Amino acid sequence: MPGPKQISLGLSMRYLGYHAAAWRHPSADPDAASKFSHYRYIAQTAEKAKLDMVFLADGVGLRTQDRPPGALRRSHQTFELEPLTLLSALSSVTSHIGLVATASTTYNEPYHVARKWASLDHLSGGRAGWNVVTSWSEIEARNFNREKHMDYELRYERAAEFVEVVKGLWDSWEEDAPVFDKASGIMFDQSKMHTLHHKGKHFQVEGPLTIKRTPQGRPVLVQAGASEQGLEIAAASADVVYCSFFDLEPARAYYANLKGRLAKYGREPDSLKVMPGLTLFIGRTRQEAQDKFDAMNALVDPELGLSYLYQQMGDLSAYPVDGPVPEPPDPRIRSMAAKALALARRDNLTIRQLYTKVAAGFGGRVFVGTPKDIVDSMEEWVEAGAADGFNLCPPVLPLGLDEFVEMVLPEMRARGLFRDEYAGPTLRENLGLVPPRHRHAP
């Protein structure tokens, strides 16, 4: 009889954690996000715990820049290291954990992305992942010669073509193209080198790549598409999807929708792993967990807290922070804000309670409880068909990871939900994904 379904686990490690006041926590070194030693500790701890991967979200600009100045200087979403360089540096001090870095398809070129991630896959012995995103903010646009960000449709069209080009370049060389025959002086079998000759609407890319086929065949593709176009890109190409849901039912519907699209691309449902984000406050008792949560939230200055509602609702500083949430003065509502606003109405939240919802997990799902509560909930989501695993977004790093490893993992292992050892040295193996077929393979 097979055991329970294994849960995949990733760890987001951007900034000092996913709580707006993370840097003020007594355990935190507020300068840690600029220090390699901080990330090395996190990656090595996650690897010792046998997690699937560490992950770095990214934006190519100071996205907090358009918040009121008083809030900007209070935000730790400011200083960071660049994901690709950081994960490359981590590749040589780890041996099994996956390394997933974000790169935008809006302000990059596919040849660069294909080459850099192929290189990281070689450097790490098959542990590279690329999180494919598009860039939507004008702050980023202004760092790349534009006044406005690219139109939504165009951005996703470009993204889809970008991914196809990158995958094409990753098939530049068949596995057995190199022959390295010193006696005859023949380095490789040229019939197994493939130039891409791509000529599309957004890109013209000749190829080939100057990097031989990588240990994983190609790096793992990660995506976070929630829109129609995003879902199609994910269904066509992604190995892993990150998503953000507060509640089980919409997560289940999303999961079914996405998995239902795989068949038309000739893919099996389990060839793609859905991993919702999860920010945990963990206590030996529920009271202890709640106390930790409250103590962190108390560290969010209202000036900073209001700024998390600023982009979606404009300036609410004229309203009493412990009064009800007013209709947003500005009608532009993003999908994440719509969810938060619905929540405020449903649960009758004050402004402070609402911004705390966003500030405590940067807009993602926050769960407060004991290890048993947490694993119960994880199991429920997996059994309900809402998740194949979770992308952990600890409120404070490295503390939140240490607590997860110490308290939650033993409970998961006791129930047979998480492995004791890695399945192999590659990320693809540990996620249980089949090796990709080379497009020119016989």
Add this chain to the structure above:
Amino acid sequence: MPGPKQISLGLSMRYLGYHAAAWRHPSADPDAASKFSHYRYIAQTAEKAKLDMVFLADGVGLRTQDRPPGALRRSHQTFELEPLTLLSALSSVTSHIGLVATASTTYNEPYHVARKWASLDHLSGGRAGWNVVTSWSEIEARNFNREKHMDYELRYERAAEFVEVVKGLWDSWEEDAPVFDKASGIMFDQSKMHTLHHKGKHFQVEGPLTIKRTPQGRPVLVQAGASEQGLEIAAASADVVYCSFFDLEPARAYYANLKGRLAKYGREPDSLKVMPGLTLFIGRTRQEAQDKFDAMNALVDPELGLSYLYQQMGDLSAYPVDGPVPEPPDPRIRSMAAKALALARRDNLTIRQLYTKVAAGFGGRVFVGTPKDIVDSMEEWVEAGAADGFNLCPPVLPLGLDEFVEMVLPEMRARGLFRDEYAGPTLRENLGLVPPRHRHAP
């Protein structure tokens, strides 16, 4: 009394070395250029020897692609890793050696380059260097949505503006901008954050960077400009210049020309280090060195050898390989080819002898001799004002580095020309460069 002038030493470690037959050498692992362990050994060996830096040249395409197919498959200038990811991975397994990676200003964006190299400077504790190049080949153009490469004037104009933007972004934050005051909740002093607001002909970049000021103030800037525009970029901004000269006299003239341009940018002559490339065949006796050189050259198949003359002189396969060098069928001559051709005329070389000159050091200076001969020559170049140091380009790696460390360095140290210990942990300190001033510093 001050001792003799110290010689700076860099190490180029692209592919399997700078000889066309490097991969066929009995000591070589022909697959090494795709293996991290190979580069780790080289970087750690160079660091143990106290060399200033390791360096990776780069091109964003398979530059050998337009050679005849029979030659392409014989070339080891094919499989590699990407410089930035590789040097980042090396940053965590080394502690003192400089890490210099190439990035093209023709097919990149300044925000990406500024951010990635700032990140590498943090990761390495102040050892990052950026080798600024422009891309001239149509092979590369075709990987970046173009049929033709960018016009020379435009390319250099773009490069000059690119460097200015990158330097501007590196000054986004003053040294003491972060305050990290947990009690008040103030993360940084916003008056010390500087948005760039750059609006130029080629770029519009707002800033700021999301990375705080780096350990070196800014990464070391390396350049290799030989043209008028290249010399001006170097004089304005470079800390190190790589160059390629077969003979002392033109090297001396170049050195004087370049150093003479510094004053108009308010710079001292020793604020820029000139480091010609040098490929060494080292023997205990001259005969041993010559035997090594001849043995390596014998491994160059004429099909491959002729291909090193192909771009400059077209197809010479119809001519006897041991006969005289004919006038090139194709009139397009590049600067490197002109030098090689002049050499052929001066020394009355056969085709084989000419391609060997190029194939043995990829167009750079090759020197065959004993440790004493080699250090005599180095000393002569430094004393004559033709070099501040040398960029070593070993014919085979790692063998050529091991031999240099074992045989040549002791001779340099015996003459007081090379240090026993690093001056400090940063590349800038070891090169003897002063820290750059922040443009907004009081």
